Amino acid sequence: MQRRNLFPTLLPALFALALLPWNASAQTGAPIRLVVPYAAGGPIDATARILAEKVKDTLGPVIIDNKPGAGGNIGADLVAKSAPDGLTIGIAATATHAVNPWLYRKMPYNAATDFAPITQILRVPNVLVMNADTAKRLNINTLADLVRYAKANPGKLNFASGGNGSAGHLAGEMFKAQAGIFAVHIPYNGGNPAQLALLSGQVDFNFDNLATAAPNIRAGKLKAIAVTTLQRSSFLPDVPPVADTLRGFAIDTWWGLVAPAGTPKETLARLNQAFVSALQSPDTHARFASLLAEPVPTTPDAFGAFMASERSKYAKVVKNSGAQVD
Known part of the structure; x- marks a missing residue:
């Protein structure tokens, strides 16, 4: 019996498949969980819901999971300890990833090493x-x-x-x-x-x-x-x-998206592409403007460097303030 080489026939189909949008839900049958470490109804929750709606056609369903408490540490810790499979991501904010590491005597996670940055979302002056x-x-x-x-x-x-x-x-x-x-x-x-x-x-x-x-x-x-x-x-x-008047003075409120450390770079890149595209859309700009928030889409590396810089800044600020939480 003559054996047929199916590779030339399959090649166009495989190429077309590679061009389809990456969809985590389709890959696993599970939606993406976006952990918001604050209560529902606030500005961070509102912006997370706006973005979840914008990326659903690319990434599949994104479910908002509000986990408030301990200044945001409870929700952030949940992300840090989740599987690095791209199905659990979370909000990283000024408090959770820059202030709390110096404010709290005991931290359940390491803000510098337990997370993989995806993109900054915005800043509020x-x-x-x-x-x-x-x-x-x-x-x-x-x-x-x-x-x-x-x-x-x-x-x-x-x-x-x-x-x-x-x-x-x-x-x-x-x-x-x-x-x-x-x-x-x-x-x-x-x-x-x-x-x-x-x-x-x-x-x-x-x-x-x-x-x-x-x-x-x-x-x-x-x-x-x-x-x-x-x-x-x-x-x-x-x-x-x-x-x-005071050279170099800069302090504002920001938040972005992170995944657990160890999340594959290809997964981070796909998440970044989807959320950056959502942040750049005119209707997202309009909806964020109603919250007086400025979208700040970045690369994963740029957001990681920014968070490191913020941690360094707040180490001195918190120490000088004398504030401490047990």
């Missing part, structure tokens, strides 16, 4: 705001005015935050150190009470998330003194960066 009436009474219109007043009146200014070790607390301590001033830190139990204290005039200034502060800035209740990104924010183009 923070803004230094004052109670508008206080700023007017003290004749403070610029960051230079604020620094000058603080130096002339040491200890008379105070600032609020959502608690010891919070983003607002660390930004305030970084500002004090670089400006060479002293201001009393008043921690509150969460960002909302801190903002209410500022609005009522109980405290003089704080560093707040732009999305949270923007309505009161527009209403004239808060005065925006400076944004904390190195460049001006497109959302507050008339407000200069802190870095214009």
Whole structure:
């Protein structure tokens, strides 16, 4: 019986198959789980759901799994200890991958070695705001005015935050150190009470998330003194960066996507391609803009280098703040 060589016949079909979009669900029959280490309903959860919807045609179903607790450590640890098969990925945020390693005495995971970066998702600028009436009474219109007043009146200014070790607390301590001033830190139990204290005039200034502060800035209740990104924010183009006065000052809120360490590079590349494409779409830009968030798609290596730089920065900031969580 004559044997036929089927390779020439199969070659076109194999080539066509190779060009099809990679779909993890189709490969295994299981959806991708995207672990969000914070409660449902917040901005991180909202952006994760936007992206999950955008990539479903490429990657298959992506299920959001909210695992809040311990400042994000519970959810991040779940990702770190999952199988490196591309079916469990998670959110890496400023807290989980830059602040908490220095803030918590005991960490369940190693932020530097237990994860494989996929891409940064976005950043949300923070803004230094004052109670508008206080700023007017003290004749403070610029960051230079604020620094000058603080130096002339040491200890008379105070600032609020959502608690010891919070983003607002660390930004305030970084500002004090670089400006060479002293201001009393008043921690509150969460960002909302801190903002209410500022609005009522109980405290003089704080560093707040732009999305949270923007309505009161527009209403004239808060005065925006400076944004904390190195460049001006497109959302507050008339407000200069802190870095214009204090060189190199940069602190903002960011988050991105990671997989467990050991995830194959080909898998990371395919995940990166799908999520970067979603981040670059005009409708994603529009939906993120409603949250005052700026998409920041990157390569896996670039996001890994960025997180390492952030960890290095926050090591000093947390130490100088004296904040510690048992």
